[in-house]
């Protein structure tokens with residue numbers, strides 16, 4: 001009964017999980033700010049959502065995109081950029097799909113047909129120099145112009161366009177990165193004149209929303225090298241772990257109403273979560289969405305009764321521990337040496353002694369000021385620590401891993 005098909009928890013990446021927790025600020029930003037403003041013709045910056053692996057960047061924007069789709073908006077799939085592929089080509093392909101949703105291929109204007117041809121050749125062969133020479137227009141300009149046409153069509157049909165580019169840290173080629181940022185940025189900042197009945201000509205922005213998601217490394221590229229223009233066009237958020245109260249709220253329906261199982265025989269079966277089992281899931285996952293799903297998934301499999309017990313959670317978590325360890329180790333291993341030394345030293349000190357100077361001394365840095373850049377990056381770019389009077393951990397799984405037995409849990413499950 002509690003099998004793979006019925007399991008509502010899903011620790012795989014790139015799926016919108018059925019048990020959803022928190023991120024209300026970002027969801028409301030789309031619903032209450034971004035979408036209504038774009039629909040009203042007001043400019044709104046694109047959104048860049050960065051964070052350490054497993055914090056739910058991709059899922060968040062897929063959830064927003066799913067909502068948008070239900071509202072009739074024109075949405076790209078997750079344009080996931082693999083390392084070493086031509087990102088302009090990928091984006092061009094998806095923009096052509098948007099053009100199809102907009103009905104542009106049926107348009108009779110030569111201008112639009114020529115534009116579609118241009119972008120089709122970009123989608124087919126990418127940004128090749130030969131192509132640029134032959135046609136005389138930079139590929140990314142053709143992309144921008146096609147986006148503008150899609151934007152016009154969206155205005156006419158009352159839709160909003162949502163473009164989601166994922167794993168943006170994989171755009172390692174600077175010239176390609178700048179072409180993409182310019183192309184998308186030019187489209188969202190473009191002002192057009194439209195005829196409004198009874199009012200006349202009104203200048204407005206295009207209803208195009210751009211979401212860029214990826215690892216925090218992207219900040220270095222876009223931030224330092226693209227400078228002020230990028231900041232004026234994209235607002236960056238760094239995701240943090242999910243708060244325990246949000247995780248509790250997410251599990252609450254499983255306690256109160258339970259999870260209904262499809263049953264071949266037709267009778268309804270419901271699996272409930274015991275309150276202390278929910279509390280244990282919240283406790284072991286330390287705000288990590290990935291570990292939350294993992295803990296839930298394993299608890300589901302750990303028994304077959306109508307109630308998921310605390311014992312099930314403990315049994316499940318014991319099996320999940322190696323994965324929990326590699327999850328955190330993966331995040332730590334990605335840190336540059338100085339930053340890793342800094343968090344490790346910070347964890348070794350008692351919480352009240354975690355000042356920059358003491359951490360620097362503990363880490364063996366020659367001067368206290370050597371800790372400046374690593375600690376600033378751990379705070380501002382990665383959201384792993386917070387620099388108050390004493391420094392604190394914001395990434396609670398890293399804290400737990402470095403300062404305690406976690407993910408081990410002391411007691412044995414009741415037999």
Ligand SMILES: Nc1ncnc2c1ncn2[C@@H]1O[C@H](COP(=O)(O)OP(=O)(O)O)[C@@H](O)[C@H]1O
Pocket residue numbers: 010011012013014015016017019020021022023051052053054055056057058059060288289290291292293
């Ligand atoms: N808000 C959320 N509530 C519950 N689970 C989530 C949430 N966001 C993400 N997850 C789960 O966490 C895991 C990692 O999410 P993902 O979006 O792939 O992370 P990222 O893209 O940041 O690496 C997935 O299993 C996903 O289902």
Ligand SMILES: [Mg+2]
Pocket residue numbers: 013014057058059166
């Ligand atoms: Mg992702």
